[in-house]
Amino acid sequence: MCGTCGCSSVTVELEQRVLARNDDLARRNREWLAERQVLAVNLMSSPGAGKTTLLERTIRGLGGEPVVSVVEGDQETAIDAERIRATGCRAVQVNTGAGCHLDASMLARALRELDPPRRSVVFVENVGNLVCPALFDLGESYRVVIMSVTEGADKPLKYPHMFGTADLVVLNKVDLAPHLDFAVDTFAGHLRQVNQRAEVLPLSASTGAGVGAWCGQLRDWA
Amino acid sequence: MHEVAVTQAIIAAITEKTGEARIRLVRLEIGVLSGVLADAVRFCFDLVAEGTTVEGATLVVDEPPGSARCRDCGGEFGADHLILLCPACGSAHADVLSGGELRIKSVEVSPECAGPAGARA
Numbered sequence: 150m151c152g153t154c155g156c157s158s159v160t161v162e163l164e165q166r167v168l169a170r171n172d173d174l175a176r177r178n179r180e181w182l183a184e185r186q187v188l189a190v191n192l193m194s195s196p197g198a199g200k201t202t203l204l205e206r207t208i209r210g211l212g213g214e215p216v217v218s219v220v221e222g223d224q225e226t227a228i229d230a231e232r233i234r235a236t237g238c239r240a241v242q243v244n245t246g247a248g249c250h251l252d253a254s255m256l257a258r259a260l261r262e263l264d265p266p267r268r269s270v271v272f273v274e275n276v277g278n279l280v281c282p283a284l285f286d287l288g289e290s291y292r293v294v295i296m297s298v299t300e301g302a303d304k305p306l307k308y309p310h311m312f313g314t315a316d317l318v319v320l321n322k323v324d325l326a327p328h329l330d331f332a333v334d335t336f337a338g339h340l341r342q343v344n345q346r347a348e349v350l351p352l353s354a355s356t357g358a359g360v361g362a363w364c365g366q367l368r369d370w371a
Numbered sequence: 372m373h374e375v376a377v378t379q380a381i382i383a384a385i386t387e388k389t390g391e392a393r394i395r396l397v398r399l400e401i402g403v404l405s406g407v408l409a410d411a412v413r414f415c416f417d418l419v420a421e422g423t424t425v426e427g428a429t430l431v432v433d434e435p436p437g438s439a440r441c442r443d444c445g446g447e448f449g450a451d452h453l454i455l456l457c458p459a460c461g462s463a464h465a466d467v468l469s470g471g472e473l474r475i476k477s478v479e480v481s482p483e484c485a486g487p488a489g490a491r492a
Contacts, residue, residue: 158395158481163388167380167399167407167473250373281373284406309453310406342454342463 171285174253178288181260182271188215188371189271191289193311195304196277198297199321201229203354203363204272208236210357210364215371216269220259222251222276229274239263250281253288270371279308291370294347297322298329302336309343317347319363324353374411378419381412381475386424389480394428396479403451404437404470428478437470 166172182189192200201221208217218239221229230242241259243251256273265271273289275282294315296304299322305312312318318340320333337349350366352359385394397416401409409432420426437450441457442464448457455465 158479160477160479161389162477163385163475164477165384165388165475167377167384167475170380170384248376250376252376281376284373284377306454313453342456345464 168284168286171253174257175286175288178253178257178260179290181257182288182290185265186268187265187271188269188291188367189273189287189289190367190370191273191275191282191287191292192295193275193279193282193292193315194277194295194297195279195300198277198295198300199354200274200277200295201232203295203319203321203352203360204233204274205236206354206357206360207272207364207367208233208238210360211270211367215368216266218263218265218269218271220251220256220263220271220273222255222274224248224276239265245276249276249278250285251275251287252285256287256289268371270367279304279311283308283310283314291316293317293319295319295321296336298326298331302331302333302339305336305339305343312340312347313343315344315347317366318344318349320349320351321354323351324356324358374408375415375419377407377473378412378415382419382423382425384475385478389424389478392424392480394425394478395481396429396431397425398431398433398476398478400433400435400472400474400476402435402437402470402472404453404467405473407473409434433476435469435472438468439465440468441465 194200204219211217219233221233221240221242222245223229224245227242230240233240241263243255243259273287292315294312296318340349350363352363401407413430416430420428438447439450439455440447441460441462443462444457444460446457446459456463457465
């Protein structure tokens with residue numbers, strides 16, 4: 150009986166996954182992308198790991214084959230979308246405001262606006278954050294976590310959800326490694342504790358070292 | 372804090388299923404390996420529920436403990452974080468058995484109640 154008006158209350162069993170709605174929208178995104186044979190790569194990292202710089206380098210490296218377009222997620226500003234457009238590539242900026250991640254409904258809207266051509270690649274640059282984006286399926290084809298050597302080799306252990314969800318881990322800024330106490334083997338060992346399948350791909354988005362292997366991986370996926 | 376978005380998803384899912392009925396109690400299951408902090412959901416629940424049929428509802432959160440099974444030796448062990456390490460053989464190859472739950476179990480509704488004054492019925 151309820152304390153407000155004395156009416157009887159009944160228990161309704163819901164047994165529903167909390168993220169069922171997001172996951173349903175993600176499944177629809179996946180179908181939409183599959184119909185168009187579009188590869189969608191969800192790029193996730195902490196702020197400043199080099200996602201946008203890697204995208205600029207990747208767009209140049211792929212040289213239009215396949216065609217690339219980008220969904221940029223940030224809390225505020227269109228700075229990143231403008232950087233991408235400066236390369237000649239199409240980009241849609243999603244500002245999440247107070248939100249700390251992209252979700253499947255945001256990507257659905259962005260994809261309709263972007264209208265990527267058939268057999269192309271869409272990069273989704275998620276909000277810079279090693280926590281929240283891990284939880285939200287967008288309908289992407291692959292998840293790539295970008296980590297820079299300046300962040301420290303212990304990050305997979307500190308953010309196991311994010312690193313556990315990766316299909317591939319890009320280790321960026323390796324040109325700075327000689328100046329740092331960063332052991333790639335230690336990092337790879339920590340990654341293995343939370344993810345047994347993701348390979349580590351070392352590169353430098355600023356010098357271009359290793360970007361060829363990254364572009365090769367993307368062509369394999371596409 | 373993605374718990375605000377998660378709590379919004381919880382309220383939306385409940386109101387979608389229960390329509391105009393007043394919600395008295397919400398029972399959730401948030402496993403310790405789910406990536407969602409039960410305390411953070413408790414913290415923002417009242418705020419997110421404000422102005423909905425869930426406003427004023429009691430929140431009950433069950434927090435199932437984590438467990439995993441080793442792929443190498445088959446042993447089962449408790450896990451309170453996602454760095455799974457089999458205590459029997461030391462292998463890191465393990466699958467989560469429980470603790471990843473993130474579910475709305477049930478709600479108690481008062482179909483005829485208009486709810487407290489000021490709240491939307």
